[in-house]
Amino acid sequence: MFPSVTLSFNLAPGVALGDAVEQIDKVRRELNVPFTVQVLFRARHRSPGSLATMLVLIARNDLAVYIVMG
Numbered sequence: 001m002f003p004s005v006t007l008s009f010n011l012a013p014g015v016a017l018g019d020a021v022e023q024i025d026k027v028r029r030e031l032n033v034p035f036t037v038q039v040l041f042r043a044r045h046r047s048p049g050s051l052a053t054m055l056v057l058i059a060r061n062d063l064a065v066y067i068v069m070g
Contacts, residue, residue, distance in 0.1 A: 011020055
């Protein structure tokens with residue numbers, strides 16, 4: 001029922017997430033964003049090789065199912 005906006009960003013190489021959050025807070029203060037506007041941060045981490053790990057887990061799961069059913 002309330003309007004919502006999602007913004008996403010990537011960090012430049014060598015920039016810490018804490019520094020980026022401080023800059024965002026600084027800009028919010030400069031723009032006088034009202035306190036009724038909520039800002040939430042959620043991190044998404046994509047680890048390399050996660051697909052390979054998932055395939056191994058699926059294969060182990062299938063093997064376990066066949067052993068139990070057998």
